[in-house]
Amino acid sequence: MPGERRLRILARLTGGTSGAETSRLCRVCADITGMSGAGIMLMSEAGPRGxxxxxxxxxxxIEQLQYDLGEGPCLDAYRLDRPVLEPDIRRPVVPRWLAFSGPALGAGARAVFGFPLRVGSVRFGAxxxxxxxxxxLDADQHADALVMADVAAQSILLLQAGAPPGQVAAELxxxxxxxxxxxxxxxxxxxxxxxxxGEALVRLHAHAFSHDRPLTDVARxxxxxxxxxxxSDGATGSPG
Amino acid sequence: MHKETLLARTLVKLADTLVDDFDVVELLTLLTDRCVDVLGVAAAGIMLAAAEGDLRVMASSSEAMRVLELFEIQAQEGPCLDCYGTGAPVANPDLAGGDHGWPRFGAEAIAAGFRSVSALPMVLRGRVIGALNLFRVEPGEMANVDLESAQAFADVATIAILQHRAAAEAQALNDQLNQALNTRIVIEQAKGMVAERQGLDMEQAFGVLRNHARSHNLRLTDVATGVIGGTLAVADLDRARWPQAGRRSNRAPKRSS
Incomplete structure (x- = not known):
């Protein structure tokens, strides 16, 4: 029964008081679906926001890699507007995310799943x-993840509803x-x-790619x- | 049906309405009816704050209740108003006792056949959106377990209403969020340009942008956009009041760094 699922999730979100709103949201996402961890990325038509x-x-x-490399389950889930499921990134059925998979595996992730965040026709993350x-994911976990993504999407917009005009909500x-x-x-x-x-952003990306370094490291x-x-050679002074 | 089952079903029904395109009044009416069925109260009513902050009667389990709630708003005194004002539960076990501070409302409630009242806040993240009123014909305190159930109803109804509002305004809210994030990005980019051209750190660069915006009565966003778009030369920006940044400084810097 979808109502029971939703109720269980809402009870988890309304219960307890400690911690930032979004970090609790993430925690409940991971707990309710029985995963090792969870994250939420915001996206726009122009690409990931972070x-x-x-x-x-x-x-x-996992989120940093996707931002830096421009590939991964969240980006695909957002772009394709459907869940993207990879039960084993070491032996994927469809070869994909060639740059993302190695470091993600190295960090300790083995299965990764992305679910689009949307409210009605408005899509804004994963x-x-x-x-x-x-x-x-078994049928139950999959169903929980779908309801969770729905609740998370509404919660995010709800948080933004409380923001002063022109600003990102402090809770976000x-x-x-x-x-x-x-x-x-x-x-x-x-x-x-x-x-x-715009051109400078492209140069930063190109530099990170050609030096095999994370974009954020180059930016720092x-x-x-x-x-x-x-x-003369486009960028110098970078050690290593 | 078992009371527990009825409770669970009510909560599930409330949760289900979150997916559908639900009618807020219908949801709240369901809630007040279930309060009567499940919690053994004589009547229940819900008031929600309108945009201007005034309370409106949204749902009542009976016509007598509706009239009484309207009276409460008219008289500007009563448990729902106190509860909404403080965001905390309000209870009075005997309206005939007279020490509740609602002389007109108390008399009206007793005339309508009620003797005791509880009001529970509808609140999420410190934002009070309304209150749930529960009336009984006999004096005495409500059982704690019933109060807890009532608060659970009120909590789920609150999140349902707020999420519904967010869903109804999803496009606008997402546009706002995007706009706000874009603004931040443009400011960060402009900080980078100013930092590079004037040899400053990011905080100092921000000071230069903000100072220029203030002294020219411009919006920070417009200054940043001008810098990024090349319509406002970095060299033409007013210097911030940083000793390192340079020239005349008629006020002490805010920070020592």
């Missing part, structure tokens, strides 16, 4: 679940990583080589003035 919340370091890395051992900012450092770095690179910030080096882009 991470809203994660339950643990592995989930945080719920990410992972487990440290392979295996599919708490525990979130919207990758502001990447945008700061884009502004710096744009100034260094006199291109638009730019902001920390370790790496510059106005030298």
């Amino acid at each position: 991470s809203l919340c994660t339950t643990d370091e592995v989930s945080a890395l 719920l990410n679940l992972f487990r440290d051992r392979p295996g599919t 900012e708490a525990g979130a990583d919207f990758q502001y450092v990447v945008h700061q770095a884009a502004g710096m690179v744009a100034a260094q080589i006199d291109v638009s910030v 080096d730019v902001v920390g003035r370790v790496t510059r882009f106005d030298e």
